[in-house]
Amino acid sequence: MFSSTAYEAFYSIIGLHFHEASIKIITSQAILAGILALTFGSAFFFAVWGYFKRYLPGVFGGFRGASLGTFVKLIASFLLGVSLLKVGSFSNVRDHKRVSWHGNDYIATKVIDLQEQYKVSFLFDVLTQSAEEVANFMGLVVDKLFEKSNSELHAPSAFYKAIMYAGSVSIEDQSLRSLIDLYSSECFDKVIPQLEVAKKTDKISEFFRPYGVVDEALKGIKIPTQSGDEITCYDLKEKVQTDLYNYSRKIQGKVAKYEENISLKVRRDTINEISSSALNNYFNEKAETYWLNIQKGAEVPSGGFAKFLLGWKRVTSWDGVLSLFGQEDLEGANLTAERALQFNEYLKRAPHLKGMVKLFLIAAFPWLIFFIFAGKWKIVISWWAVYFSVLLWTPLWTLLYHLMTTIALSTDVMEAFGRLNDGVSLYSSELITNKIYQFYAIYSWLQLVIGPLPTMVLAWGMFTGFLSDSQQESAPEGISSAVSVVGATVTGGATAGVGAGLSAGAKTAAGNMGYKPSRVSAK
Amino acid sequence: MKNFLSFFMAFVAMISTVFANNGNLDYRNVGTLSPSDYLLGSHGRAKDPVFDEYRTIDLNLDIGLGADCGRISIENTMRAALKNILDARYLGDMGKDIMAASPMLLTCYFSPTWCSILKHSRIQSNFLAQLRMNQCKAIDSYTDSKVSEFYEQRAECVRKANQQSGGNFEQSMESCKNYLDADISDWSGDGKSPENRLIESTAKWAGFKGASADRVVNLTKAFIGDTIIKRGSLTIDYGPHRVQLTPRTYLIDVKKDTFAKLCDGVVKKIITQGGYRSNVYKLISDDDLQNLSGGADHQLIDRQTILSLAYLPHNKRNIACKKLSDALAMNVFADDMGRTIDFASSKLTTNPHLPTKRQDEAVRKTRVLKDQIEMTLALEKQNSEPLNAVLQQINKEGEKYQRIVVDEEMQIDRGHEVSKRLDYLFFDCADGIGCHKDF
Numbered sequence: 001m002f003s004s005t006a007y008e009a010f011y012s013i014i015g016l017h018f019h020e021a022s023i024k025i026i027t028s029q030a031i032l033a034g035i036l037a038l039t040f041g042s043a044f045f046f047a048v049w050g051y052f053k054r055y056l057p058g059v060f061g062g063f064r065g066a067s068l069g070t071f072v073k074l075i076a077s078f079l080l081g082v083s084l085l086k087v088g089s090f091s092n093v094r095d096h097k098r099v100s101w102h103g104n105d106y107i108a109t110k111v112i113d114l115q116e117q118y119k120v121s122f123l124f125d126v127l128t129q130s131a132e133e134v135a136n137f138m139g140l141v142v143d144k145l146f147e148k149s150n151s152e153l154h155a156p157s158a159f160y161k162a163i164m165y166a167g168s169v170s171i172e173d174q175s176l177r178s179l180i181d182l183y184s185s186e187c188f189d190k191v192i193p194q195l196e197v198a199k200k201t202d203k204i205s206e207f208f209r210p211y212g213v214v215d216e217a218l219k220g221i222k223i224p225t226q227s228g229d230e231i232t233c234y235d236l237k238e239k240v241q242t243d244l245y246n247y248s249r250k251i252q253g254k255v256a257k258y259e260e261n262i263s264l265k266v267r268r269d270t271i272n273e274i275s276s277s278a279l280n281n282y283f284n285e286k287a288e289t290y291w292l293n294i295q296k297g298a299e300v301p302s303g304g305f306a307k308f309l310l311g312w313k314r315v316t317s318w319d320g321v322l323s324l325f326g327q328e329d330l331e332g333a334n335l336t337a338e339r340a341l342q343f344n345e346y347l348k349r350a351p352h353l354k355g356m357v358k359l360f361l362i363a364a365f366p367w368l369i370f371f372i373f374a375g376k377w378k379i380v381i382s383w384w385a386v387y388f389s390v391l392l393w394t395p396l397w398t399l400l401y402h403l404m405t406t407i408a409l410s411t412d413v414m415e416a417f418g419r420l421n422d423g424v425s426l427y428s429s430e431l432i433t434n435k436i437y438q439f440y441a442i443y444s445w446l447q448l449v450i451g452p453l454p455t456m457v458l459a460w461g462m463f464t465g466f467l468s469d470s471q472q473e474s475a476p477e478g479i480s481s482a483v484s485v486v487g488a489t490v491t492g493g494a495t496a497g498v499g500a501g502l503s504a505g506a507k508t509a510a511g512n513m514g515y516k517p518s519r520v521s522a523k
Numbered sequence: 524m525k526n527f528l529s530f531f532m533a534f535v536a537m538i539s540t541v542f543a544n545n546g547n548l549d550y551r552n553v554g555t556l557s558p559s560d561y562l563l564g565s566h567g568r569a570k571d572p573v574f575d576e577y578r579t580i581d582l583n584l585d586i587g588l589g590a591d592c593g594r595i596s597i598e599n600t601m602r603a604a605l606k607n608i609l610d611a612r613y614l615g616d617m618g619k620d621i622m623a624a625s626p627m628l629l630t631c632y633f634s635p636t637w638c639s640i641l642k643h644s645r646i647q648s649n650f651l652a653q654l655r656m657n658q659c660k661a662i663d664s665y666t667d668s669k670v671s672e673f674y675e676q677r678a679e680c681v682r683k684a685n686q687q688s689g690g691n692f693e694q695s696m697e698s699c700k701n702y703l704d705a706d707i708s709d710w711s712g713d714g715k716s717p718e719n720r721l722i723e724s725t726a727k728w729a730g731f732k733g734a735s736a737d738r739v740v741n742l743t744k745a746f747i748g749d750t751i752i753k754r755g756s757l758t759i760d761y762g763p764h765r766v767q768l769t770p771r772t773y774l775i776d777v778k779k780d781t782f783a784k785l786c787d788g789v790v791k792k793i794i795t796q797g798g799y800r801s802n803v804y805k806l807i808s809d810d811d812l813q814n815l816s817g818g819a820d821h822q823l824i825d826r827q828t829i830l831s832l833a834y835l836p837h838n839k840r841n842i843a844c845k846k847l848s849d850a851l852a853m854n855v856f857a858d859d860m861g862r863t864i865d866f867a868s869s870k871l872t873t874n875p876h877l878p879t880k881r882q883d884e885a886v887r888k889t890r891v892l893k894d895q896i897e898m899t900l901a902l903e904k905q906n907s908e909p910l911n912a913v914l915q916q917i918n919k920e921g922e923k924y925q926r927i928v929v930d931e932e933m934q935i936d937r938g939h940e941v942s943k944r945l946d947y948l949f950f951d952c953a954d955g956i957g958c959h960k961d962f
Contacts, residue, residue, distance in 0.1 A: 005950060005955075006951075006953035006954070006955065007953055008618065011956070072816060078608055099955075101955075104952055104953075104955060105952040105958055105960060106951055106952040106953045138754060158954065158957075161949060161954075165945070165949050168945055170938040170941065170942055172939050172942060174931075175547050175549075178547065178548060178550060179548055182549060182552050185550070185553055186553050188850050190555075195803045222554070223554055224554045224836075224837050224838045225548070225552060225837065236548065254946075258950070258956065258957045261956040262956060340948075340949070340950070341945070342947075348953075361822050433885070
């Protein structure tokens with residue numbers, strides 16, 4: 001079995017656990033064996049009855065007869081059913097590089113009694129392997145054909161993750177925070193009016209840019225010190241830049257190590273991106289709701305700069321749009337943290353869903369024996385089809401991921417990456433983070449629609465058609481009553497499945513034997 | 524990128540040098556003042572170069588009694604007077620030079636050179652001559668009945684000595700110094716005494732004792748001078764200050780002293796020990812606070828205010844500290860002046876043991892002192908603010924910056940926790956390539 005994330009693998013492994021346990025329960029509990037025997041016996045009895053009805057008086061016949069083929073099918077179903085419970089193969093969960101997930105930390109810390117392989121039946125192994133390999137092949141083809149930034153199969157959502165992580169950096173170095181605070185409160189307001197020649201759209205970034213146009217103005221502003229020595233805003237700027245650069249390097253160590261593993265094809269300067277994001281986040285922290293969700297820097301001695309910055313950001317950012325729709329929970333001082341946490345939820349949502357569906361399918365497989373013993377062997381094909389459709393979610397998601405990434409890396413985002421390569425650009429950092437978050441939010445919701453929808457339609461068609469047979473194949477009232485009585489005796493979780501299986505088995509057998517219930521008169 | 528890197532490398536050394544001596548830069552280095560910060564400003568005169576440097580000459584000189592003014596030899600008197608006055612305390616070596624030129628003194632007395640020398644020494648020649656003549660007249664007209672007998676005997680001795688010395692008044696006074704040991708009635712009402720003091724004797728009469736009373740007595744002496752009648756001499760004692768003070772110069776002194784104790788003392792100690800991170804409750808003793816409260820029987824300033832000052836930006840702290848020290852000084856000044864004027868008006872002018880002339884003198888001096896104090900307070904009104912208002916403003920500002928510091932600390936803690944959580948969530952190993960254990 002293939003799984004691109006540990007979330008999905010976790011559920012698959014749990015499913016295999018249940019699968020193994022189910023086989024043990026079915027084979028060890030006498031009552032279940034009895035029900036199986038009763039099911040098969042009833043089917044066989046009605047087949048015999050159907051075969052010999054021609055020799056019986058009319059009062060004992062009335063439904064279709066059975067041929068020798070009916071017995072062959074019954075025996076084949078019996079053998080097929082038995083093969084479901086006969087464990088002789090092994091199954092495990094691997095990533096798309098065929099490395100088992102059992103050694104993964106996420107799995108190891110969450111699964112008790114973790115095994116590398118689980119005992120399964122040969123039939124289950126054949127069915128799952130065939131579906132998995134076909135889906136894996138399709139996924140690889142799609143991944144190779146549409147790959148834009150990184151392989152989705154080998155590193156799911158890695159590009160978005162790298163950007164969002166770099167964008168979630170908060171400054172925890174107290175001295176650096178103090179320096180930025182001092183620099184912004186003591187120097188910005190005094191120089192901003194002199195910035196006519198700076199870029200109109202990104203004035204603030206000029207304050208952190210090497211060889212910026214504000215340097216001369218900064219040199220003229222003195223800052224008092226305790227020792228009485230004089231330093232200028234220009235000295236302070238250099239100090240802030242140096243410290244910010246060093247701080248970003250520490251964070252960059254993590255991101256770079258992560259990106260080494262994903263072969264990211266988008267060129268960008270991670271240090272500059274982290275520096276810009278860290279500054280953006282720092283200024284966000286310093287803000288609080290002011291008016292129309294524009295925020296003010298109330299906690300710094302001089303709030304003029306922060307007010308200017310945040311007002312400017314609101315105009316150009318996704319936050320302004322969010323505020324229009326009343327989603328203020330994504331704003332304010334917790335913006336970045338909240339957004340990163342929500343992004344993390346998006347990362348998990350679809351794999352969790354897929355994993356849970358797989359868990360159900362894998363765990364339910366041994367219980368199909370009740371249907372098969374009743375002659376409903378086609379349910380195995382239906383199970384395979386549904387299972388395969390679930391596996392196809394991954395290629396669909398891969399395609400979607402690459403499409404969304406292509407759209408996300410639009411011209412303006414690529415331009416923004418270019419600006420980040422030049423140095424600190426708060427505007428670029430804000431734009432990139434907003435866009436990436438926005439596109440991943442859309443992607444995660446589309447994942448939930450594009451994958452499960454076809455599976456639901458398929459499952460609905462196959463299982464409802466299978467379980468609600470035609471009127472001609474419905475069981476006689478006497479048999480239905482017997483089935484109900486037997487079903488009522490079964491307790492626990494097997495009740496529904498077994499009852500349904502028995503009923504279906506009886507109905508199938510009766511149908512196969514050509515039994516047609518006589519219309520009971522109302523009198 | 525290369526440019527960016529090289530830029531940082533080039534400046535690292537320079538920046539480290541620039542910032543090495545300044546420690547951590549933070550919000551306390553903010554120099555910009557908000558409009559309300561200007562309320563903290565203090566604009567009074569910190570020192571008075573004219574009155575601080577042009578000291579009143581010590582008048583604890585034996586000016587003698589009963590001089591024959593008409594028979595004073597100007598030359599001999601000038602020579603002796605200059606010997607007394609032009610000592611090294613005031614003129615340094617210049618006094619010796621003048622003395623060495625004594626044969627020429629008479630000439631010099633009227634010559635431009637001498638005038639130039641004296642003028643340069645801030646002692647005017649006519650002042651010296653006039654001083655002696657005035658003293659002589661004052662003594663001649665001294666008609667206090669209490670000392671009249673002593674005066675007559677003393678005057679006779681001086682007259683004789685003056686005849687013998689050829690008109691050298693100083694020599695005559697010197698020779699008659701111990702002529703008579705007669706005691707006169709003690710102005711404190713306690714029998715007779717060889718020495719009577721206008722202020723001290725009154726204080727004794729009024730039962731003023733203890734450190735607090737001494738402070739009042741000494742201040743009164745410094746302001747109006749304690750007239751001493753002693754064995755044939757009249758001297759004026761200005762107390763421990765040795766020079767006469769006016770209320771205004773005293774206020775300046777108190778301000779300087781309070782500033783030194785507060786801003787250069789207590790606050791500086793806190794700042795050097797870590798500022799707001801230091802334990803102000805341990806570092807500042809009760810004595811430190813009491814020292815800042817002058818003669819008040821309670822502490823005018825508390826530790827919280829010192830802590831609030833420590834929270835303020837350096838620039839604002841300097842301004843606020845000056846303002847606070849001025850307000851404290853004004854409080855101490857007002858307290859001292861109140862007690863001094865109380866003493867002068869209620870004790871000095873009502874001492875029944877004082878001769879009538881002395882009583883008149885006391886009333887006159889008290890009135891003058893009162894006028895001076897009122898005038899000083901009126902002049903200082905523009906530069907002063909009630910202590911409570913200053914304390915409120917400083918603590919309000921301190922509270923604001925304390926909140927900033929606390930919020931900042933909490934924000935860092937919170938940021939740290941969020942980062943840790945994000946690390947675990949983002950790199951939870953679920954994608955097989957990003958595991959927090961590997962980073």
